[in-house]
Amino acid sequence: MEIVKRAIRLMHEGKCIYDQFQLDEDYNVPDAKEDVGNVIEGTVCVKTEDMKLVENYLKISGKAQFKILYMTASLDPQPAVLEGKLPFEEMVYVEQPGEEEYFLKNLRTEFSVSMVHSRKLSLHLLTELEIGRTR
Numbered sequence: 001m002e003i004v005k006r007a008i009r010l011m012h013e014g015k016c017i018y019d020q021f022q023l024d025e026d027y028n029v030p031d032a033k034e035d036v037g038n039v040i041e042g043t044v045c046v047k048t049e050d051m052k053l054v055e056n057y058l059k060i061s062g063k064a065q066f067k068i069l070y071m072t073a074s075l076d077p078q079p080a081v082l083e084g085k086l087p088f089e090e091m092v093y094v095e096q097p098g099e100e101e102y103f104l105k106n107l108r109t110e111f112s113v114s115m116v117h118s119r120k121l122s123l124h125l126l127t128e129l130e131i132g133r134t135r
Contacts, residue, residue, distance in 0.1 A: 014100060014133035019092045023064065023125040026116065027084060034080060035118035037073035042066060042113035046088075046127055051102055053094070058102055061089040064125055066111065073118050086123065092131060106130035 029036060048062035068082040094102075110126040 017131040019129045021090045025123045027121045029119045035073040037071040039113045040069045042068045044111040058092045058094050063087050100133040103132050105132035
């Protein structure tokens with residue numbers, strides 16, 4: 001019989017912090033892509049890259065990676081895809097910062113795309129963060 005030892009980390013979850021932020025950006029269609037006829041669908045994936053405690057604020061930075069499916073504005077319309085990234089940086093106020101560690105507990109996003117004209121799209125992203133604390 002063999003004894004297997006494993007490290008166990010005890011976490012005490014504290015009060016959660018909720019934050020919402022939005023990004024409104026205009027995105028120019030690259031020259032290599034055809035003109036946009038109409039937008040079919042857009043999806044986004046928000047990835048956080050860094051979380052730092054700066055005085056009484058938690059600085060969260062990352063990128064929103066999006067994909068947009070559209071029909072071209074040519075004589076023979078074809079489906080096409082645009083991909084890109086939107087960087088973001090959000091400062092979240094933290095009451096009584098201490099020795100806690102912070103982590104993203106839940107992340108919800110809403111993403112919408114509209115046409116400004118055939119070479120420019122308007123992107124709107126609304127993100128809700130739920131930030132958890134451990135001691």
